Amino acid sequence: xxxxxxxxxxPFDRLISTVDDWAGSRGRSDVVAQIGASKLVPKNIKYQSxxxxxxxxxxxxxxxAVVGHAGMGSIITALELGKPILVMPRRxxxxxxxxxxxxxxxxxxxxxxxxxxxxxxxxxxxxxxxIEGLVRSQEISAYxxxxxxxxxxxxxxxxxxxx
Amino acid sequence: xxxKHKRPRxxxxxxxxxxxxxxxxxxxxxxxxxCAFICTLDAxxxxxxxxxxxxxxxxxxxxxxxxxxxxxxxxxxxxxRPHIVVSTGAAPGYVALRLGRLIRAKTIWIDSFAxxxxxxxxxxxxxGVADLxxxxxxxxxxxxxxYYEGSVI
Numbered sequence: 001x002x003x004x005x006x007x008x009x010x011p012f013d014r015l016i017s018t019v020d021d022w023a024g025s026r027g028r029s030d031v032v033a034q035i036g037a038s039k040l041v042p043k044n045i046k047y048q049s050x051x052x053x054x055x056x057x058x059x060x061x062x063x064x065a066v067v068g069h070a071g072m073g074s075i076i077t078a079l080e081l082g083k084p085i086l087v088m089p090r091r092x093x094x095x096x097x098x099x100x101x102x103x104x105x106x107x108x109x110x111x112x113x114x115x116x117x118x119x120x121x122x123x124x125x126x127x128x129x130x131i132e133g134l135v136r137s138q139e140i141s142a143y144x145x146x147x148x149x150x151x152x153x154x155x156x157x158x159x160x161x162x163x
Numbered sequence: 164x165x166x167k168h169k170r171p172r173x174x175x176x177x178x179x180x181x182x183x184x185x186x187x188x189x190x191x192x193x194x195x196x197x198c199a200f201i202c203t204l205d206a207x208x209x210x211x212x213x214x215x216x217x218x219x220x221x222x223x224x225x226x227x228x229x230x231x232x233x234x235x236x237x238x239x240x241x242x243x244r245p246h247i248v249v250s251t252g253a254a255p256g257y258v259a260l261r262l263g264r265l266i267r268a269k270t271i272w273i274d275s276f277a278x279x280x281x282x283x284x285x286x287x288x289x290x291g292v293a294d295l296x297x298x299x300x301x302x303x304x305x306x307x308x309x310y311y312e313g314s315v316i
Contacts (some may be wrong), residue, residue, distance in 0.1 A: 008180040008204065009220075053183060053206040072181030072277045076188070076316065104279040140316060144188040147313030148297075152192035152271060155295050156247060159269045160171050163246050 002131065003063035004033035007071040008050055011038035012096055015088050018121040019067060020044050022128045032059060057081075065131045067124075070102035075115060082139035086127045087115045170197045174245035174268075176236070176259040178220060178252060179204030182275060185251040188315040189273065199243045201236065203255060214243070222254050223284070233258045240266065250289075251275060251315075257285040260292045271295040276315055278303075 004019050006012035016035050023031045024044035031045040034056065038049065051059070060066055060077045068074035070089040078085040087109065089102035109115035114137050118124045127134075143149065173196035177186040183202050187209060190198075199214040200206075207215035216239045221232035236255055240248075240262040248263035249271040250256025260270040272289035274282050276299045282290075286309070290296050296308040304311035 052208075053179060053202075053204055054208050072275060073184045074181075076181070076184050076276075079316070101277055101280065105277050108279055142188070143191050144315040145313045148273075148299075148315065149189065149192040149313075151295070151297075151312035152189055152249070153194060155269070155271060156171065156173070156192070156194060156196060159247055160169070163169055163171055 001063050002028070002031045002128075003059045003066050004031060004035075004045070005056070005059075005066065005068040005071075005074050006034065006036045007069055007073060009036070010090070010097065011036040011040070012069050012090055013038055013040045014094060014096065014121065015067075015069060015124065016040055016042060016047075018124050019128065022125050026129075032063075034059070065134055067128070067131070069096075070106040070109070070115075070117070072105070075105075075109060079114060079137055079140045080142055082136055084131075084134035084136050085115045086124075086131060086134060087117050088119070088124050089117070170195055171246040172197045172199070172243060173247040173249065174199050174201065174240065174243050174259060174263065176201040176248065176250040176256040178202070178255055179206065181277060182252045182256070185273070185276060185315045186249075189249070189251075193249075196247065199239070199245070201239055201255060201259065218255055220255070229254065237262055247271070249273070252283060253285045257289050257292075260289055264292050269294045272297060272309075273315070274298045274303075274309060276300075282309065 020042040033047040035047050066078045066085045070087045089106040090096035092100045106117045110117040118127045177183040200210045201216045203220035218235040219232050221228035236258045245268045248268045251273045252275050270293045272293035274286035298309040299314035301311045
């Protein structure tokens with residue numbers, strides 16, 4: 001199963017309709033998408049507008065690969081579960097987000113080699129064609145790095161000492 | 164007089180999606196705290212064993228929805244009376260930090276890993292109310308804050 005997700009906040013029809021077309025042209029019946037609050041009615045893929053956080057995680061667990069916007073929820077969950085992820089960032093110019101921070105996020109993810117990033121619909125279709133060959137990312141631990149955990153623990157210990 | 168050991172009450176707040184997933188990654192740091200969580204989605208099964216409160220989502224562009232969200236957060240803050248409020252964003256977390264300050268809670272803001280070029284609006288505003296104001300990017304840290312102290316990844 002390929003799991004497609006555009007996050008919980010905004011629709012991202014450019015991504016969903018491209019994946020839907022692709023699934024139709026390739027006769028794929030194993031694509032499941034979470035499409036957000038969208039008016040789009042996909043023809044070739046299974047879809048639902050939203051899902052609970054644990055349902056979302058279960059879909060990533062069950063997926064061979066994840067396709068999504070460049071949202072942290074999608075990327076971090078794929079990394080935690082060691083799933084390859086193909087990302088197309090939202091663009092403010094198309095009204096897909098309030099700003100272009102997803103471009104920066106995906107540039108960084110690409111540089112670190114933790115996500116495959118495509119910029120437009122044509123590249124997304126190419127990426128989908130080779131999705132079976134996408135390299136499985138290395139699983140990351142379930143928790144933040146030690147520096148951040150220690151800083152928060154220290155802060156909490158300080159407060160505890162004063163109540 | 165012997166010091167009495169008291170478990171601090173901690174309220175951890177995040178919008179659903181990436182903010183929430185980042186919040187879950189710092190939970191081990193909460194240690195012995197008596198924890199309660201706020202999310203805009205029903206995520207109670209992911210923090211089983213802790214109190215969980217769901218609030219409506221809102222951003223600063225829709226005034227009525229924002230007010231409704233702020234009121235829900237306020238009810239939780241008054242009920243939980245936290246000593247510490249932690250948030251990874253976005254708007255509900257900022258509201259929780261501000262309200263937490265009013266009842267003299269100590270506050271932590273961890274700006275989202277997604278904000279690579281600049282802090283989010285709520286992240287910038289949180290600078291005025293967070294006792295510990297963090298970015299997850301070294302290049303965004305400044306001597307007067309936000310500080311860089313590691314990241315969720």
